[in-house]
Amino acid sequence: MADDSTTAKILRQHIEAAERLIEERKGLNEDIKERFSLAKAEGFDPVIMKEMIKRRAMDRQKLAEREALIETYSVQLGLEF
Numbered sequence: 511m512a513d514d515s516t517t518a519k520i521l522r523q524h525i526e527a528a529e530r531l532i533e534e535r536k537g538l539n540e541d542i543k544e545r546f547s548l549a550k551a552e553g554f555d556p557v558i559m560k561e562m563i564k565r566r567a568m569d570r571q572k573l574a575e576r577e578a579l580i581e582t583y584s585v586q587l588g589l590e591f
Contacts, residue, residue: 546556
């Protein structure tokens, strides 16, 4: 391992890089929040939009299995659509 001053320098670089990324993430989170607010103002439901984003990111097979389970549970609970 490197000497203490080199180790401290490397550690400081990692921490500072992580701090910059956290700040960037805060900005991105604000951008996302604003996007959902704009969509809501245009009549879209942000909750449903977030669900659609989750579904689009899922593997198609897992999505199909999830949809089948939701339908099965809905029938069992008398919530058929």
